[in-house]
Amino acid sequence: MTYHFRHMPANKFGIIDTGKANEMAAKIIEDFGLPIHPAMKVKDLSIAYQQMVEIMKAYSRENLKVICFDAPTASLSDSEIEMLFKIIVKLKAEGKIIIYVSHRMDEIQRITDKVAIFKDGHYVDTVKTGVVPEDEMIRMMVGRDLGDIYKDLDRDKEIGDVLLEVKNVSSDYVKENSFVLHKGEVLGFSGLVGAGRTELMRAIIGADAMRTGEVFLEGKSILNRSPHEAMEHGIVLVPEDRKMQGILANLSVSDNINISLLDQNSDKLGFVSREKEAKAAEEGIRNFKIKTPSPDKKIVELSGGNQQKCIVARWISTNPKVLILDEPTKGIDVGAKSEFCQMICQFAKQGLGVILISSELPEVIGLSDRIIVMKSLKIVGEVDGAEATESKLLSLGMIGEVREA
Amino acid sequence: MNTEKKFRIHISGDKLVLLAANVAVFILFTALNKNFLTVANMINILIAASLVGLVAVGHTYLIIAGQNDLSPGSLAAFSGVLAALLVSKGIPFFAAVLLTIMCGVLVGAFNAFMVNKIRLEAFIATLVTQSIIRGFAFIICGGKPVSVSDKTFVALGKARVFYVPVAVWIMIICIVIFGIILAKTKFGRSIYAIGGNQDAARLAGLNPQRIITICYTMMGVPCSIGGIIFAARMNSGQPSANVNLEFDAITAVILGGVSFVGGVGDMGGTVLGIILIQAFNTGLIMVNVPTFWHYVARGGLLLFALTSDYMRKQKREKDLLAASMKNL
Numbered sequence: 001m002t003y004h005f006r007h008m009p010a011n012k013f014g015i016i017d018t019g020k021a022n023e024m025a026a027k028i029i030e031d032f033g034l035p036i037h038p039a040m041k042v043k044d045l046s047i048a049y050q051q052m053v054e055i056m057k058a059y060s061r062e063n064l065k066v067i068c069f070d071a072p073t074a075s076l077s078d079s080e081i082e083m084l085f086k087i088i089v090k091l092k093a094e095g096k097i098i099i100y101v102s103h104r105m106d107e108i109q110r111i112t113d114k115v116a117i118f119k120d121g122h123y124v125d126t127v128k129t130g131v132v133p134e135d136e137m138i139r140m141m142v143g144r145d146l147g148d149i150y151k152d153l154d155r156d157k158e159i160g161d162v163l164l165e166v167k168n169v170s171s172d173y174v175k176e177n178s179f180v181l182h183k184g185e186v187l188g189f190s191g192l193v194g195a196g197r198t199e200l201m202r203a204i205i206g207a208d209a210m211r212t213g214e215v216f217l218e219g220k221s222i223l224n225r226s227p228h229e230a231m232e233h234g235i236v237l238v239p240e241d242r243k244m245q246g247i248l249a250n251l252s253v254s255d256n257i258n259i260s261l262l263d264q265n266s267d268k269l270g271f272v273s274r275e276k277e278a279k280a281a282e283e284g285i286r287n288f289k290i291k292t293p294s295p296d297k298k299i300v301e302l303s304g305g306n307q308q309k310c311i312v313a314r315w316i317s318t319n320p321k322v323l324i325l326d327e328p329t330k331g332i333d334v335g336a337k338s339e340f341c342q343m344i345c346q347f348a349k350q351g352l353g354v355i356l357i358s359s360e361l362p363e364v365i366g367l368s369d370r371i372i373v374m375k376s377l378k379i380v381g382e383v384d385g386a387e388a389t390e391s392k393l394l395s396l397g398m399i400g401e402v403r404e405a
Numbered sequence: 406m407n408t409e410k411k412f413r414i415h416i417s418g419d420k421l422v423l424l425a426a427n428v429a430v431f432i433l434f435t436a437l438n439k440n441f442l443t444v445a446n447m448i449n450i451l452i453a454a455s456l457v458g459l460v461a462v463g464h465t466y467l468i469i470a471g472q473n474d475l476s477p478g479s480l481a482a483f484s485g486v487l488a489a490l491l492v493s494k495g496i497p498f499f500a501a502v503l504l505t506i507m508c509g510v511l512v513g514a515f516n517a518f519m520v521n522k523i524r525l526e527a528f529i530a531t532l533v534t535q536s537i538i539r540g541f542a543f544i545i546c547g548g549k550p551v552s553v554s555d556k557t558f559v560a561l562g563k564a565r566v567f568y569v570p571v572a573v574w575i576m577i578i579c580i581v582i583f584g585i586i587l588a589k590t591k592f593g594r595s596i597y598a599i600g601g602n603q604d605a606a607r608l609a610g611l612n613p614q615r616i617i618t619i620c621y622t623m624m625g626v627p628c629s630i631g632g633i634i635f636a637a638r639m640n641s642g643q644p645s646a647n648v649n650l651e652f653d654a655i656t657a658v659i660l661g662g663v664s665f666v667g668g669v670g671d672m673g674g675t676v677l678g679i680i681l682i683q684a685f686n687t688g689l690i691m692v693n694v695p696t697f698w699h700y701v702a703r704g705g706l707l708l709f710a711l712t713s714d715y716m717r718k719q720k721r722e723k724d725l726l727a728a729s730m731k732n733l
Contacts, residue, residue: 207607227608228610228611231610237608239605239608244604244605245608246605246608247602247605248598248601248602248605248668249601249602250597250600250601250602250668250669251601255594255597255598258594259594259610259611260610262594262595262611263591265591266590270590271589271591272590272593314609
């Protein structure tokens with residue numbers, strides 16, 4: 001019973017006529033030319049076929065006029081994409097209207113007739129596919145001034161020795177990748193959402209099991225089997241999803257700052273010193289200008305920016321060598337954002353190696369000494385911070401190569 | 406350093422409500438039976454509470470950590486039988502107790518294994534143990550209760566120190582030790598952290614699996630001790646004893662303000678919960694409520710506990726929303 005949720009042939013008692021339903025399904029499947037049996041369970045199909053079933057479900061509606069595909073190829077292989085495109089061509093030939101949402105330039109070039117371009121939640125323009133070149137489209141998607149907050153940053157360009165070397169590291173979620181990070185350097189990671197940046201960092205800190213590769217810190221090979229071991233080696237991560245992975249929502253500001261300091265704050269018997277905790281909390285609140293009425297306030301009662309500062313305070317108090325920030329300014333206001341940028345510069349100045357994952361191009365360009373670009377779970381290129389432009393990073397992240405306009 | 410010390414007594418609104426509920430139950434049953442509020446009866450309540458109390462102490466850890474345990478009733482019965490059996494075979498009392506507690510710890514470790522490694526839901530995993538251990542309680546004694554004649558063993562159930570039975574003292578000691586660990590130590594903090602959000606706690610450098618394992622193995626200790634004390638009071642280890650023990654313990658813990666979603670609660674609340682549920686159970690007997698209705702009443706009490714837990718959670722979320730709106 002692969003599809004037909006709403007249009008089941010049923011008799012007047014509401015009993016479904018299974019034979020007839022399968023017959024109807026079989027006809028549509030034949031139209032689409034797919035090797036699926038109507039009685040198969042959807043969960044036993046591959047992701048691509050599941051998606052096809054989803055399309056057929058839409059197709060089975062009698063009054064179908066418009067189908068919207070929202071980034072449909074995200075989880076499909078090349079041959080499966082071909083299959084999808086064949087179906088889209090078929091639907092188009094039948095006179096259906098297709099809306100195809102995607103950030104993949106090659107797909108847009110192939111399948112669309114017209115492209116509507118959006119930027120930062122605003123409509124920019126509609127252009128004819130093939131008439132306007134790719135670079136031009138990318139420029140339309142970018143076309144804005146770098147914000148002032150990146151202009152007057154105290155960037156001290158003294159970059160030290162190699163601090164962290166990542167060699168052929170992969171996990172179940174990311175392919176083999178290598179890069180180096182120097183002392184006092186801000187290393188940007190750019191790329192589209194889902195390019196594997198977060199997954200690479202998770203493999204490095206041991207949040208996901210490393211499948212291949214090796215990590216060297218200050219020349220010594222280290223193995224992080226858990227975030228705890230990474231922390232002991234001095235590599236820490238401020239995660240992207242602040243609500244689900246960063247803050248401990250049931251605990252106070254003080255507890256959230258001190259959670260990674262439990263070892264330092266407690267004696268041999270495991271008793272936690274309240275004085276040490278109060279001191280660390282007070283330091284964190286002062287150094288990072290966390291706006292909270294008291295350290296005992298629940299962290300969730302703070303604004304997003306202040307919650308994020310607590311997480312940064314948590315990690316900085318462990319005296320790390322490498323600080324990984326995953327989308328640190330996502331969902332926080334402009335004021336706090338500017339504070340964060342200054343903070344990041346400060347960390348680099350103090351000799352930390354900072355890895356900055358950011359999907360905000362002005363941010364990554366404004367702050368980074370070097371920028372690594374990832375696409376489809378692989379590092380595809382590296383751009384010097386001074387020479388980086390938004391279109392360079394975008395074309396690397398989308399096409400995998402630099403095409404200068 | 407600032408040497409000025411502040412003495413603050415933390416009594417939250419929830420605790421006051423709980424205290425009021427306790428007072429209400431005591432007043433109600435005293436009104437219905439004037440023998441309820443007597444020293445002798447209070448001691449009775451404490452003795453009866455000692456077993457539930459011990460188990461509830463372990464449940465406090467587990468539920469705050471976002472776990473649960475349905476095996477304590479079986480484990481207590483098994484422990485009572487095992488200790489009685491070992492002593493009857495000539496093994497010295499304290500050695501028998503130690504061996505029994507070690508078995509309890511192993512059972513806890515098995516629960517932790519199922520939760521951590523086979524990734525079973527705590528409820529289902531410990532339901533498995535509940536059945537298996539109940540089975541072994543019958544198997545090791547061939548289904549017949551094992552009588553206890555060892556003097557020390559019997560004394561454990563009868564002896565009093567400062568008018569208070571030894572069983573009650575043991576419960577109090579357990580509550581104090583577990584309470585201090587929960588409130589003051591690194592391990593205690595970790596329990597709250599993983600109960601709130603395991604993923605975030607792991608990324609913050611904690612080891613949730615290890616903490617869960619310790620919680621389950623620690624749970625084995627009070628369950629075994631409780632079972633041994635119960636056997637001492639009954640003068641025999643009975644394989645069919647302590648059915649539904651976990652039910653009362655979980656009710657006590659939830660009544661005490663430990664949230665079913667994890668990460669919230671403390672030992673003080675559990676103590677109030679234990680007193681409340683035992684006063685309630687004893688009261689039902691004293692005002693001659695027919696036995697079959699006790700089950701209905703207990704179910705009602707658990708429903709009440711869960712509903713108030715749910716309402717507290719709603720309130721926390723509402724307060725939060727209000728607070729975050731202010732921040733916008």
